[in-house]
Amino acid sequence: MNPESEFLQRDPAAHPPAFTPIYKTSVLRSPRLPLWSLQNSLSEMTGPVFAQGELGALDNDLVRNHAQDGGAPIGERIIVHGRVLDGGARPVPGVLVEFWQANAAGRYRHRNDRFEAPIDPNFGGCGRVLTDAEGRWHFRTIKPGPYPYRNRVNDWRPAHIHFSVFGAGFAQRLVTQMYFEGDPLIPHDSIIATIPDPAARERLVARLDLGASVPLHTLAYRWDIVLRGRRSTLFENKLQGN
Template sequence: MKKPAEFYQRDLGRHPPAYSPIYKTSVARSPQYPLISLQNSASEITGPVFGHNDIDPIDNDLILNYAQPDEMPIGERIILHGRVLDENARPIPNTLVEIWQANAGGRYRHKKDTYLAPIDPNFGGCGRTMTDEDGYYYFRTIKPGAYPWRNFVNSWRPAHIHVSVFGTGFAQRLISQIYFEGDPLIQTCPMVKSIPDPDAVDALIAKLDLNGTIPLDSIAYKFDIVLRGRRSTLFENRLEGN
């Protein structure tokens, strides 16, 4: 039987074009010249990396990691969990997964976020964890709210969580967004509509997981993250998106 390839070329038909007029900010920031691939150096491939000692036990619990004593954030409690895999479905152990998000009202804890929704004093909106030996990760958090953005007159971002996954070094990093099954705003979002492959859009949607749901507590969503490997082409032509 033929052994699967170690690395795969990026499928350009699956990824959104850098220039997409319906996503207005892509017009100004899309590359004007053909993208190039760069070979990583040995130092970029081999380190530095995070270890378990860098992670606090509640870093993956966004309900508790910013809350005041005896307080909790407002909103729908959820669990986001899944596995980090390579393209041959092999688990990726001991890799750093980070998330950041808006609160239940759709506002980020960021000085440049001027949306009129209130700041939740008990919600920081970011967390991190390491995958275990089976590539498994999980977070407990509050489901983020939708929010408006200045794309067209009535553009709204679907509820989403930003996710970052590191490889064997800081030069190897995947940044993406996770949406939620059943959200009607997914199909109206100009960012999502710039993705040409419907299967690629579906791969960005966390699926409702009633088996993982905690009764009378938290709804679970399952989201597996598939990595490409260190020879992937650069995301948005920058190392931090690889």
């Protein structure tokens, strides 16, 4: 996430090709012409700078940050935690990590979501957190549910949480999604299937972490975000490689 770092060539062995007909949306979204490499402006490479004081006290608690007075969201409470690391396994502090997700019934709080599952009035489904000096981050939420989507006749998305990771500039925003260990829908998902490298797919799966769970209250999952190197996290918008 160093603004002076050179971009690396995309690794086609790990990253999915732009045109993957098994995920039919890619048919229209894939570029018809070669991509252009544009010079970033100074403002894109030097800002924004995020401070802890800009975040609210409940920004990383999705169980409470949208709950009405006396209410609580429905579903399994979980903790998701991890670290943001560079290619040398060194912690990256001060990174803004944003996350958004469907509710326990598999529905997003978005006007374009037409899934017939109910909207939870006590669950907003989004939050954010800054990494600490050791690159650590965590948040509490409701485990999202799967949902159908119009790809093949009976395609369902596994439970997942979307992530955005901000570096030192607007040009360093990375986007990906995280899945849960043991989800039986993962092997059947057409979007995950666009990733050719099985090891890269596995790096998107959070592992159950009983050591970080709260006894009699909340299970925990751990998922580290690695920015570069051989074990880097696969980012959906990181077309220049890892």
